[in-house]
Amino acid sequence: MAVVLVLVLVVVGSVVFHLVSPWWWTPIASNWNYIDNTIIITFWITGVVFAAVVLFMAYCVYRFRHKEGQKAHYEPENKRLEWWLTVITGFGVAAMLVPGLFVWHRFVTVPTDATEVEVLGQQWQWSFRLPGKDGKLGLAETSLVTSDNPLGLKTDDPNGQDDVIVQAADLHLPIGKPVKMLLRSIDVLHDFYVPEFRAKMDMIPGSVTYFWFTPTRTGTFEVLCAELCGQGHPFMRGVVMVDTEEDYTAWLGQQQTFAQLTPPQQTSSVEPASH
Amino acid sequence: MVDVTPGSVGPIPPAEVAEMELYHPHSWWTKYVFSQDAKVIAIQYSCTALAIGLVALVLSWLMRLQLGFPGTFDFITPEAYYQFITMHGMIMVIYLLTALFLGGFGNYLIPLMVGARDMVFPYVNMLSYWIYLLAVLLLVAGFFAPGGPTGAGWTLYPPQAIMAGTPGGEDWGIIVMLSSLILFIIGFTMGGLNYVVTVLQGRTRGMTLMRMPLTVWGIFTATVMALLAFPALFVACVMMLLDRVLGTSFFMPAIVEMGEQLQHSGGSPILFQHLFWFFGHPEVYIVALPAFGIVSDLISTHARKNIFGYRMMVWAIVGIGALSFVVWAHHMYVSGMHPYFGFFFATTTLIIAIPTAIKVYNWVLTLWRGDIHLTIPMLFALGFIVTFVNGGLTGLFLGNVVVDVPLSDTMFVVAHFHMVMGVAPIMVIFGAIYHWYPKVTGRMLNHAMGMFHFWVTFVGAYLIFFPMHYLGLMGVPRRYNELSDMGLIGESAHHLNAFISIMAFIVGFAQLVFLFNLIWSIRHGKEAGGNPWRATTLEWQTAHTPPTHGNFGKELPIVYRWAYDYSVPGAKEDFIPQNEPGSFGPSREPA
Numbered sequence A: 001m002a003v004v005l006v007l008v009l010v011v012v013g014s015v016v017f018h019l020v021s022p023w024w025w026t027p028i029a030s031n032w033n034y035i036d037n038t039i040i041i042t043f044w045i046t047g048v049v050f051a052a053v054v055l056f057m058a059y060c061v062y063r064f065r066h067k068e069g070q071k072a073h074y075e076p077e078n079k080r081l082e083w084w085l086t087v088i089t090g091f092g093v094a095a096m097l098v099p100g101l102f103v104w105h106r107f108v109t110v111p112t113d114a115t116e117v118e119v120l121g122q123q124w125q126w127s128f129r130l131p132g133k134d135g136k137l138g139l140a141e142t143s144l145v146t147s148d149n150p151l152g153l154k155t156d157d158p159n160g161q162d163d164v165i166v167q168a169a170d171l172h173l174p175i176g177k178p179v180k181m182l183l184r185s186i187d188v189l190h191d192f193y194v195p196e197f198r199a200k201m202d203m204i205p206g207s208v209t210y211f212w213f214t215p216t217r218t219g220t221f222e223v224l225c226a227e228l229c230g231q232g233h234p235f236m237r238g239v240v241m242v243d244t245e246e247d248y249t250a251w252l253g254q255q256q257t258f259a260q261l262t263p264p265q266q267t268s269s270v271e272p273a274s275h
Numbered sequence B: 001m002v003d004v005t006p007g008s009v010g011p012i013p014p015a016e017v018a019e020m021e022l023y024h025p026h027s028w029w030t031k032y033v034f035s036q037d038a039k040v041i042a043i044q045y046s047c048t049a050l051a052i053g054l055v056a057l058v059l060s061w062l063m064r065l066q067l068g069f070p071g072t073f074d075f076i077t078p079e080a081y082y083q084f085i086t087m088h089g090m091i092m093v094i095y096l097l098t099a100l101f102l103g104g105f106g107n108y109l110i111p112l113m114v115g116a117r118d119m120v121f122p123y124v125n126m127l128s129y130w131i132y133l134l135a136v137l138l139l140v141a142g143f144f145a146p147g148g149p150t151g152a153g154w155t156l157y158p159p160q161a162i163m164a165g166t167p168g169g170e171d172w173g174i175i176v177m178l179s180s181l182i183l184f185i186i187g188f189t190m191g192g193l194n195y196v197v198t199v200l201q202g203r204t205r206g207m208t209l210m211r212m213p214l215t216v217w218g219i220f221t222a223t224v225m226a227l228l229a230f231p232a233l234f235v236a237c238v239m240m241l242l243d244r245v246l247g248t249s250f251f252m253p254a255i256v257e258m259g260e261q262l263q264h265s266g267g268s269p270i271l272f273q274h275l276f277w278f279f280g281h282p283e284v285y286i287v288a289l290p291a292f293g294i295v296s297d298l299i300s301t302h303a304r305k306n307i308f309g310y311r312m313m314v315w316a317i318v319g320i321g322a323l324s325f326v327v328w329a330h331h332m333y334v335s336g337m338h339p340y341f342g343f344f345f346a347t348t349t350l351i352i353a354i355p356t357a358i359k360v361y362n363w364v365l366t367l368w369r370g371d372i373h374l375t376i377p378m379l380f381a382l383g384f385i386v387t388f389v390n391g392g393l394t395g396l397f398l399g400n401v402v403v404d405v406p407l408s409d410t411m412f413v414v415a416h417f418h419m420v421m422g423v424a425p426i427m428v429i430f431g432a433i434y435h436w437y438p439k440v441t442g443r444m445l446n447h448a449m450g451m452f453h454f455w456v457t458f459v460g461a462y463l464i465f466f467p468m469h470y471l472g473l474m475g476v477p478r479r480y481n482e483l484s485d486m487g488l489i490g491e492s493a494h495h496l497n498a499f500i501s502i503m504a505f506i507v508g509f510a511q512l513v514f515l516f517n518l519i520w521s522i523r524h525g526k527e528a529g530g531n532p533w534r535a536t537t538l539e540w541q542t543a544h545t546p547p548t549h550g551n552f553g554k555e556l557p558i559v560y561r562w563a564y565d566y567s568v569p570g571a572k573e574d575f576i577p578q579n580e581p582g583s584f585g586p587s588r589e590p591a
């Protein structure tokens, strides 16, 4: 009997915990409430299945536990029942998968008017780069990184001269404008993750990865690194501030461009790093 | 459709080949140490796996000390924490679960259950164990290497795995780990070939494939999968070893490390991930399928009822095994691979839920109208179903690509895989040990200690891992040795972490009671007799308990029926052993 009681308690306890415990997702700050909705659908379907299976089991134990003289029923299989269960499960699975794939399609389709913002991860800090007046980011490469050129921009690419460099400081974004985050790393894997935006993506040295979102409320949000990147991993934090249009423009005005930061050099860009 | 009727008594083919001559040990050494008897090898495998598993358990306490009470224990530095995680994860998945299910249960049960005298290649089988032992010793040596073991996480992702910012990356740790894995794979391959060939070639007369107990089906399919999946890991390990030792660039692109340009260029970090998960995902099922098989037999035996839908169960095992080779990249949804992969891998992943669900239905339907004996193996089987269903369902979150985006790399993932491939298979392992211990030793495990062990482990493990999902939902990332001033969580999350840690210590303590029980009962357990659970399968019908070398006395058993003739209407007893001739068929054909 203890078993029956505990099985029922597992179901009741889990549901109550889900409903009343203080631990739940952070209030969303991006357009990805579609993702939250898909999670809710999944919670409902899986929750019902979990409760049904465990309660059915509890009932079986209660009803059919051994008593003197009891004999089990002999029934090797029941094709009809098995097919029914398969079909119903198929529908349940589809009910989660189909909306999921629609939202994924949206997630991987970047709107054409999205502004590009580059995030560069390195052990164990974040830097950012925004396109200048020309709206274009200049080319960059890991092999060009020096202490004077920490993001590894190609010095002879005109698109890069007016890029705004935000090194090891906070990133600001304007509210309501879609942004495409271009993600780059110069050493190991990192992952740019802001829980309130719901989105994340790994950064891989040698590649540029991306995701997009639209900030939907102003505020200060913590950036966490979500891919193990060595012993400083938990301390690789950053800050993203979502501003109103005016605040954002004011902030942008104070930032320095690549040209302003780089000492003029006539010769080559492969000058050794000075420490 | 195969025209096998579960339960039917079929014609027995004549013996076509003569029995194989067994190797006869000449000394104490060849009998008990360098033994070629699969049963001795099984016990060696199991004891080694449990011993190294104990190390992983202790490591989990140390991690929980840090997570529950951050800043209290100075010796758990960030380096140490990452080393603990890595060793804990790797040991649990490979050196404990894989070795125990295949090397331990596989060796003991396959020959006995299919009616063979031993594995087909006993000498190779013996080598398999000794190489495994070497792999384990090498792994342990990592703790004493300069710089300590690797702290790269059990996934060993490059570039960080072989760089200075990771513990053991530029010291010996990673080299030792990769070498140990390579040895493990070599050892496993030797054993694995044996398990497969023995099932295909060594079955006794009348033991058709569709009469095999599901335990054998589970272990067999898992072994086939392992033989196909481990080579991917093998290749990945060799290449990474070359990158680390010779400075090649298989996985290493151009990198600036702490302001310094490294000599690498052109390698692909993401290629490693594909290789790792091409192994790593099937690995989950390599652990799960034996558990599926064993738990089916535990439920059937202790509910005194045939497993419901045997044929469907076999097809589900085989189908899951095959499908699990085309879902690997669901571990990589946010890795930066081509986003369109997401559509494919999410679809395959969710499809696999269907045969998995069928298995669950069939277990609970086996309980329906059964005669349920709440023995300890049965309790563990029930515990397995609860934790497996829970963990399987959270898999539907993580498998559904877009839902995985916010959850991946958070504590939600940690909670999910502990529930589904940590706790659930371990429940089966415990159930199986309580079930077969009487055959191995001739004595029953102590019941009171067993009850204590079950209740604390089941309730405790659920309390550890269920609430943990919600930390992940909040956004707490995994592999963080402290959350310190993380803004998004409140004070209450720290209390939750402390609670989880305390539960982990309690659950850990219960395992010590279990180990004590294992040792104590060898001498003090109740005499078991040959078939204490009144089970049908061949291992319970041996002339001696424990079975002697060669398993069955003079004559090999002949099999007349499937493994599930429990409570057959009209039969005298509520079970009919597989090797019993006679006309008790099923009361009716399956509908």
Ligand code: HEM
Pocket: B060, B061, B063, B064, B067, B085, B086, B088, B089, B090, B092, B093, B097, B152, B153, B154, B155, B414, B417, B418, B421, B422, B423, B426, B461, B464, B478, B479, B480, B481, B504, B507, B508
């Ligand atoms: C009561 C028992 C256990 C406890 C308390 C426990 C605890 C933990 C903790 C605290 C972590 C680190 C989480 C993080 O910070 O990311 C972890 C990781 C892990 N555990 Fe366990 N664990 C237990 C049993 C198991 C079992 C049975 C398995 C077998 C599958 C397992 C496999 C793993 C794996 C694969 C990792 C990931 C390591 C990594 O991130 O590289 N654990 N465990």
Ligand SMILES: [Cu+2]
Pocket: A121, A189, A190, A191, A225, A226, A227, A228, A229, A233, A236
């Ligand atoms: Cu990082």
